Amino acid sequence: MQSEVHVGIDVSKFTLDVFILEVRSHRRFKNDSNDFPAILQWIEKCTKYQSAFICFEHTGVYSMALAAFLESQHIVFAMVSPLEIKRSMGIVRGKNDVVDSKRIAEYASRFRDKIVMTKLPAKDITRLHFLLTLRDKTARTLTGYIAAVNEVQRGIGHEELPELFASYDAVITALKSEIKKIEAAIKHIINTNPDLKTSFKLITSLKGVSLIVGTYMIVYTCNFTKFATWRKFACYCGIVPFSHQSGTSVKGPAQVSPIANKQLKRLLHLAAVSAASHDPELREYYIRRQSEGKSKMSTLNIIRNKVVARAFAIVKRGTPYVNIRQYAT
Structure with a gap:
């Protein structure tokens, strides 16, 4: 009897397709924290209490709740880059959620000795990650508005349509203000965590390493x-x-x-x-x-x-x- 079974999970926004390779069994669950315990119960029932190695793609926010739950239950799992799994498959045809979950389980079985187990970062690092993502999106939006203003100025003067430029200025000012607030929140998290504060102070002693580069x-x-x-x-x-x-x-x-x-x-x-x-x-x-x-x-x-x-x-x-x-x- 095998001591470990391999479970592949295809993660989407609303659903989780779970496939147990050794027993060739598939079932769909909601991608909701209330449904996560049912996944473990079903795996336990199908595998007759054998230990399970769970593998799924790292899909950002869609997979974070599942990863946090598995870690809280001390379940061995790995979040793997979708590109890594895709390139391991060779030539394949067809695609759907059931097939993808099966292929992920096969990947977990084939490369079990090479896959690095996932350990989620500390909460403060996760918080910084989300703030950096928000800042990046806000900065790109700001850049888009500034470019739009410059384009409009080529054909329309401020005096011809002052309401338009006033609206642009208000949005740009608001976005700049939000970026400053996000950066202040980033600094607060770093300054209240001794380990992060020490590392940040050290690396920002380098020329070229700023708040954002250092935090990234x-x-x-x-x-x-x-x-x-x-x-x-x-x-x-x-x-x-x-x-x-x-x-x-x-x-x-x-x-x-x-x-x-x-x-x-x-x-x-x-x-x-x-x-x-x-x-x-x-x-x-x-x-x-x-x-x-x-x-x-x-x-x-x-x-x-x-x-x-x-x-x-x-x-x-x-x-x-x-x-x-x-x-x-």
Whole structure:
């Protein structure tokens, strides 16, 4: 008798399709916390009290309630990237919720020894994550309104339609105010958590690491505990170049992978641009490589990696970054 059965769950907004691989059984439940205990009861009934390994896709807010419930019940589970599951399937045809739950269960069985069990981050990190998401959406909306005003100004003057521009100004002012409130809430959470406060103070001693960049790094590294090395985090951010060669015909330059956290990659690019302007050592490095005819983007990508490496180093060391060049004679 097997000591463990593999359960795949296809998560959608309103429903959960649950498939138990070993007994080839499927059942649909509501994606509601009141229905979660029934899932465990059904699995227990079908598997005759064997332990279950539950696997489902990480679908953001739709899967968070289920994950929180499973962790509270001390159930072993894994939230896996949908892309990772999709690429493991090979060539497949057809798609529906029942089939997807079966494929997730098969993935859990096939790669059980490689799947990393999910451990939810601390509540403060989760709160910061939601606030960052809200700020990002608000900032994009603000950018859209500012662009709209600039477009309208090309064809209509303020004096021709003052009501229109007054409305635009009111919305833009309100959005800027909301962004400041969100940032204040982010600072409050960080300042009231000693561990987060310490890490944040350390990494923001680096040139280019601001409130938002620093908070994103803390959230996605679970306060620098999720990734064993800075290189693994850099790979996750999509800033590590990989070779592009095959035989004698394909000999391309090393390239970064498009499979990445695009938001972190964008923010680290902004951090690198700022560091290249305000950090004396990195600025000299940037100018020297430019004079040698090196690519601007490849140089900035190196600086992105340097920023990440420094952040991990100073958190591990527990002391702020020190520019030793200022002590050079």
